[in-house]
Amino acid sequence: MSNWSWEVVAEAFPKIIDGLGITLGLTLACYGFALAFGFIWLFMRKIPIRPLRWLITWVMEFIRSTPPLVQLFFIYFAWPMVPVIGFTLNGFTSAILGLGIHFSTYIAEVYRSGIEGVGKGQWEAAKSLNFSKRQKWTKIILPQAIPPTIPMLGNYFIIMFKEVPLASTIGVAGILHIANSYGAENWTYLEPLTIVAILFLALSYPSAIIINRLEKKWNRRFDKKEALTRSKGATA
Amino acid sequence: MVHINAIIEIFPDLAKGLTITITVLIGAAFFGYLFAFIAGLCRMSSNVFLRKFTGFYVEIFRGTSLIVQLFWLYYAIPMLFGIELGSNWWAGVIAIALNYGAYMSEIVRGSILAVANGQSEAATALNMSRFQRMRLVIFPQAIRMMLPEFGNYSIQMLKATSLVSLIGMEDILYHGNIIRSTNLSQAPTVYLLVLLFYFILALPLIFLTRKMEAFSKKGVASG
Numbered sequence: 436m437s438n439w440s441w442e443v444v445a446e447a448f449p450k451i452i453d454g455l456g457i458t459l460g461l462t463l464a465c466y467g468f469a470l471a472f473g474f475i476w477l478f479m480r481k482i483p484i485r486p487l488r489w490l491i492t493w494v495m496e497f498i499r500s501t502p503p504l505v506q507l508f509f510i511y512f513a514w515p516m517v518p519v520i521g522f523t524l525n526g527f528t529s530a531i532l533g534l535g536i537h538f539s540t541y542i543a544e545v546y547r548s549g550i551e552g553v554g555k556g557q558w559e560a561a562k563s564l565n566f567s568k569r570q571k572w573t574k575i576i577l578p579q580a581i582p583p584t585i586p587m588l589g590n591y592f593i594i595m596f597k598e599v600p601l602a603s604t605i606g607v608a609g610i611l612h613i614a615n616s617y618g619a620e621n622w623t624y625l626e627p628l629t630i631v632a633i634l635f636l637a638l639s640y641p642s643a644i645i646i647n648r649l650e651k652k653w654n655r656r657f658d659k660k661e662a663l664t665r666s667k668g669a670t671a
Numbered sequence: 672m673v674h675i676n677a678i679i680e681i682f683p684d685l686a687k688g689l690t691i692t693i694t695v696l697i698g699a700a701f702f703g704y705l706f707a708f709i710a711g712l713c714r715m716s717s718n719v720f721l722r723k724f725t726g727f728y729v730e731i732f733r734g735t736s737l738i739v740q741l742f743w744l745y746y747a748i749p750m751l752f753g754i755e756l757g758s759n760w761w762a763g764v765i766a767i768a769l770n771y772g773a774y775m776s777e778i779v780r781g782s783i784l785a786v787a788n789g790q791s792e793a794a795t796a797l798n799m800s801r802f803q804r805m806r807l808v809i810f811p812q813a814i815r816m817m818l819p820e821f822g823n824y825s826i827q828m829l830k831a832t833s834l835v836s837l838i839g840m841e842d843i844l845y846h847g848n849i850i851r852s853t854n855l856s857q858a859p860t861v862y863l864l865v866l867l868f869y870f871i872l873a874l875p876l877i878f879l880t881r882k883m884e885a886f887s888k889k890g891v892a893s894g
Contacts, residue, residue, distance in 0.1 A: 438750050500826050500873035501866045502833035505844055509866065512851055513858035521859075597736040604837065611739060624746035632743055636734040643734070 443626040447617050451610050451630050458609035461530055462596045468535030469595070470588070473542030480543075499540045504601055507533040511605040530602035538595055545591070549584035550576065586650035593639050593646070600631075610634055677860050684850055685864055688843035692872070695760065695832045695842065699767035700825055706772025711779025725776070732773035738834055741766040745838045763835035767828055775824055782816040783809060815887040822880030826873055833869070843868050 479491045498506070511529040515521050524532070553576050561571040603612035614627035713725040732740065745762040748754070786809050794804040836845035847865040851858045 438753070496877065497866070497870050500830070500877060501869040502830040502844070504833045504836075505847075505862060505865050505869065508844070508848070508851075509859075509862040512855075513862045516856055516858045600736050600738050603738075611736075611742075615742070618746065623750065624742070625750040628739065628743045628747045632735045632739050635736055635739060636731065640730060640734045 438623075438625060440623070440626065443621070443623055444630065447614070447627045448630055450617060451613050451627060451634070454608055454610040454613040455634065457527075457607065458596075458599055458611075461527065461602060461607060461609060462592070462599050464527075464531045465534040465538065465599065466592055466595050468531050469538040469542050469591070472535060472539035473546055476539060476543035477546050480547075495540045495543065498537060503534060503537040503598065504604065506537055507601060507605055509533075526602065526605040526607040529605055530599070530607055534595065534598055534601070538591060538598075542588070542591060545584050545587045548587075549580040552583055553579045582653055582656075586646055586653060589642075589646040589649065593642050596639055596642075597635065677857055678864065681850055681857070681861055681864055685843055685846050685861075685868060688841055688846040689868070691760075691835070691840055691842040691845075692829075692832050692868075695763050695767070695835055695840070696825075696829050696872075698760070698764035699771070699828050699832065702764060702768030703771040703775060703824070703828060704821065706768055707775035707779050710772060710776035711783070714776065714780050715783065728769075729773045729776055732770050733777075737766065737770045737831055738837070740770055741834055741838065759835070759838045759840050762838060763832070763840055767831045767834075771824055771828055771831070775821065778817055778820045778824075779813075782813040782820075785816060786812045818883040819880055819887055822876065822883045826876045826880065829869065829873055829876060 476491070476495060480488060482488055482491070507529060510524060510533045511526065514529075515523040557575055557579065558571075561575045566574065600609060600611035603609055603615065606612070610631050614631045615624075617627045618624035710725045710729060713721050714729070716722055741763065744766045745759060748762075790808050790812065791804060794808040799807065832842060833844045836842050836848065839845075843865055847861050851861050
């Protein structure tokens with residue numbers, strides 16, 4: 436432990452804290468984008484043309500099973516080089532698009548599971564009561580579909596938070612990026628990287644506990660015996 | 672936009688990175704499952720110290736990012752203890768294995784706990800020892816619940832291997848980055864091919880996972 440120096444901690448800590456705003460802001464932006472784009476997938480999967488639906492399913496599978504890091508590089512380095520439609524994006528926007536689209540494919544599954552979780556009888560009831568399409572969704576389906584998805588969506592927020600440091604590879608100055616450049620300048624990675632790890636832990640652990648409580652509460656309320664979500668792993 | 676010639680030129684360069692990507696994946700998967708079982712079983716141990724310690728490990732690794740853990744293992748550990756992890760291959764494999772081991776240990780624990788209580792009581796009634804109960808009754812039922820999740824996590828681990836390019840390992844992405852830096856206009860072709868490489872590697876895992884899902888549902892009364 437001889438190499439640990441508190442002076443370095445004292446010097447690096449305020450600098451790293453400065454990046455927290457960007458890290459959290461990027462998390463929110465990516466998450467918002469993913470939530471919105473998730474809906475687009477949901478609607479695209481409803482297109483009544485079978486080959487197109489099949490194609491969209493595979494596009495989603497492709498995005499989900501390839502590394503988000505490569506997708507970030509594609510958007511940041513390759514997109515400006517694509518003829519005609521390509522244009523230059525800064526690191527922050529690239530990260531929103533890259534991570535947002537990557538996670539939207541997961542979010543879309545959450546939406547779908549919520550809607551599919553509404554019992555068949557509920558749809559039939561809506562029909563037999565002669566509800567309009569709008570009434571059916573706003574009065575019957577959505578009020579039952581949304582609550583169970585909330586803990587899952589919360590989980591994805593935490594996962595998103597832990598994926599955001601990937602953006603440091605395309606120059607977004609979040610906490611990891613600052614720690615790395617501090618390390619490179621001063622030849623000490625130990626303290627800055629440890630600070631980053633502790634910051635992540637300090638923010639994600641309490642949120643995970645809150646979401647866990649929320650989940651238990653919902654499960655009790657909806658009389659679910661089994662946990663709906665297992666805290667799904669990070670996606671790297 | 673995408674020229675056939677360029678593809679033919681780039682393809683073999685990227686393929687050079689396949690060995691690293693695949694060996695890191697296999698190493699990470701092996702150690703990841705190993706850690707998962709050890710940690711998952713330890714968390715159910717009657718020893719308080721063991722339980723708390725593994726709980727601590729799991730929360731630490733689930734609470735921070737893989738990329739931070741990787742950098743920490745690669746840059747900080749040698750500084751802290753004055754030891755080298757041997758090579759960046761080990762740093763990459765151990766980081767991914769520790770991270771996903773922590774996530775999967777929860778799967779192991781959850782699956783074992785999910786086996787109905789009556790099963791364990793029946794085994795006790797049949798005068799089985801603790802070990803027999805685990806090996807013959809609980810485990811065979813728990814493992815079929817774990818398999819699909821393990822399949823999902825193996826895809827996640829494949830995606831995670833792309834991070835080792837950041838600590839200088841010459842995997843597919845690393846070679847892609849090299850080609851891009853020498854020939855910027857080819858970037859779209861390069862990264863599309865890199866993505867395709869990963870997708871082709873992921874395909875068998877995707878189908879395996881679906882198989883396992885079907886397998887785990889077979890012969891089980893209502894899911």
